[in-house]
Amino acid sequence: MARTPKPIRSDIAWSTSDRITVRGKSLPDEILGHINLGDMAFLQLTGRMPTPQQSAVFNAVVITLVEHGITPSAIAARMTYAGAPESLQAAVAAGLCGLGTVFVGSMEGAARLLYEIMPEEADADLDAVARETVARYRAEKRILPGFGHPIHKPVDPRTPRLFAIAAENGMAGRYVDLIQRIHAEAERASGKPLTLNATGALGALCCEFGFPWRIVRGFGVMARAIGLVGHILEEAENPMAIEIWQRIEDEASSHMRPA
Amino acid sequence: MARTPKPIRSDIAWSTSDRITVRGKSLPDEILGHINLGDMAFLQLTGRMPTPQQSAVFNAVVITLVEHGITPSAIAARMTYAGAPESLQAAVAAGLCGLGTVFVGSMEGAARLLYEIMPEEADADLDAVARETVARYRAEKRILPGFGHPIHKPVDPRTPRLFAIAAENGMAGRYVDLIQRIHAEAERASGKPLTLNATGALGALCCEFGFPWRIVRGFGVMARAIGLVGHILEEAENPMAIEIWQRIEDEASSHMRPA
């Protein structure tokens, strides 16, 4: 019983001997020298060139996620590079593997929540939506994705700046509005300041673009790939991985090792 | 015998409750909304803002490497996503793991070769260097890194465009000059057309920037991370991985399976 093969098709790019086309545009003639790297990412994902306003906001979204200091992801990449300096790509890969639910997931979660609760009607009462959402999360003792931060209190300095860039470019729409109402309502309900963090702001901006929530994590992944190359370059010139290893190995097993 | 710990230090970024600084610049105030993603990559790697000319050439360098169609790297990422759609980051990581000596290595190799053979004297005879290099590689029956291409013959359409962008921005210097002389000499010596491919052109441009050859592969890695997110988004919407798997599994084991 032979199976009938299904067609295999991609709409991203094609090449012939003298042409390379990405998303319908000539890479040499219409892309190289005409757009910046953030625009290229936008084109690669959406199949469209960004407007100047979309370019400004999208570049800011991805740039926000490039660098966060010596994160667990950066440590994993540096440890990997120490063992396999000939495989820089594997060191970046190792660093990316940890961009899961704990650190980048809240951006995805914020986008998903906003899509789920946004009413279809243009004149819906967003304050009522915010109240209902905050009450529900409080009743279920769940953390609102995109809120809270261990360091940036009471304000994450990236958040107002991202919203300002969105407003300057006509992209601070209903999703930005809604997450700000959720923020106000959450502070009112708890009686305490609560940080609307960068992942919450970024999640809202991703909704303004209409990106599927499942791909939102991908912006963090592409941005961090850039950041990790920077960490690996620094590790090559001024290493810390071996010193971290020796300190930790020493401390972790000292209770077992004979005196 | 206790060891003395060595200091651990990074010069990339720091944060306090209300500040985030990358390479000495305020992320909210001096970076977001002011530069594009390619410039951010340049800043992250070099610690300096690019000049407008550097920005133009560097963005073109990285953009060249974002997308190449259904490569082995894209297939690996799509296969991984099919098994673990909840871990988009791991699918990108899997795709990056294969950016090694076979596909991206020639860019690194071209940069390394150019650094090795470039004379220190400003008025050196680059034609003599090119002749000596081509003769040596021919004698050792080695392939010149950055030359040849299975599809793009006799001209890789990216190469002249990259050199034109470099020239427009005053960055077509000695390394671009040298690789072009090597190209001419290699064609003369063999009597056949030989493609100076994009990785050769990119390697030369990396030398113009002065990037260490060990980090050159990193530009391919960061670019491809962007490209792979695009492939995973397409895979989520219009999958091919399961179909590839079933076809290959079926064919590969048909000689063993009882009729």
Place this chain on the structure above:
Amino acid sequence: MARTPKPIRSDIAWSTSDRITVRGKSLPDEILGHINLGDMAFLQLTGRMPTPQQSAVFNAVVITLVEHGITPSAIAARMTYAGAPESLQAAVAAGLCGLGTVFVGSMEGAARLLYEIMPEEADADLDAVARETVARYRAEKRILPGFGHPIHKPVDPRTPRLFAIAAENGMAGRYVDLIQRIHAEAERASGKPLTLNATGALGALCCEFGFPWRIVRGFGVMARAIGLVGHILEEAENPMAIEIWQRIEDEASSHMRPA
């Protein structure tokens, strides 16, 4: 405001100049030459040497997961090896990245379900538990983890063999009993044959051992690492990755490429 460091501690292994101890046993004197690789895995994970019965069952559990033909995971590993043959470890890593919810998750899901529904009382009515569970999954239109198989119908040949090995070694206890009752009830309720697949059987055996459900996926990961090394060795000697790439690239973009 300096933070107080918390202790860092591992209980797995320690070394001095002339000793290497893993889980309290001398690696040279008490482990090497005394146990097999499956027992070593058991020791590494539990801190205890397996009994002969545990050794028999645990080795069978892990062996079941080593090899499954040309899976998406094997294809990802082979594609990666084609691009970076100098980084065999990265090819295995790429292959492992896809062992997520789709292919290996059902083993974890089966173990988790069995732990959740198993009553504490030794004389509980397991048939009633099975009926309630099947009814609940049917009402919620959810698939029972560990059941169904695209190829192995109506019986997965691994399942009866795994249960027989468990029974021979006194390890076919309440969890094996319960999943078999769920199997019978599910077939009765639907009126159709339903495969109790290997991941269901393995999930039940993991419960017999008392392994936390979160680590169950780890047995699939360690087993597949072994299998993938085999695939990479074959790829090195008789490659298929480049041929797959060329076929897929060609077909996927043919609708865009000019005739």
Place this chain on the structure above:
Amino acid sequence: MARTPKPIRSDIAWSTSDRITVRGKSLPDEILGHINLGDMAFLQLTGRMPTPQQSAVFNAVVITLVEHGITPSAIAARMTYAGAPESLQAAVAAGLCGLGTVFVGSMEGAARLLYEIMPEEADADLDAVARETVARYRAEKRILPGFGHPIHKPVDPRTPRLFAIAAENGMAGRYVDLIQRIHAEAERASGKPLTLNATGALGALCCEFGFPWRIVRGFGVMARAIGLVGHILEEAENPMAIEIWQRIEDEASSHMRPA
């Protein structure tokens, strides 16, 4: 110009509805319950069942590489798990990515060297080979792969045990002989004790089996996959990753952060 597809073929495994065959043996009937995990690895790689002697030595080879305490690889895996606990497979993958030239490469290097210098004639003067090899490495100021160790001085306790297991099983042949002669000659030439480390011993044993040197790294990879699952289980129960991160982040950026 259509290309002619080349055949795609694997000789490892096949399945039908009621059969699963690996390397020509029925997985349920001839493998499960009959062999241990090390033997399964041997079968997967070679296509043959090991003799009892091969089983004893091969299991010891792989077991040696399972666990080494808090290595850079274990730290990378734990960091990754902290960020993506839902992707255990990605944490193992991240840990494997660093098993490159620095830590595991010397096993591969030892095997490669031994294959290269072993004379074809059965009665060759191995002492002369050892002398010539040591002299060449000393003249080129290169480190002999498999020699030296930062902790295990003057004897790596695994080395004599591995050779003893090989001897007990009739597998301490010419390669073991040759590396021991190299060891004696290297100590004689330098006048100082030099450790013949475990990777040297393992490299020699891999040559006794006749494994291609390119796959030798794979034994380290499969073994470490087992070890890393143990580290991740411990990390889940008694974490250290977040504490490491906070300490390192704090120290690394303290010179930049305002007081």
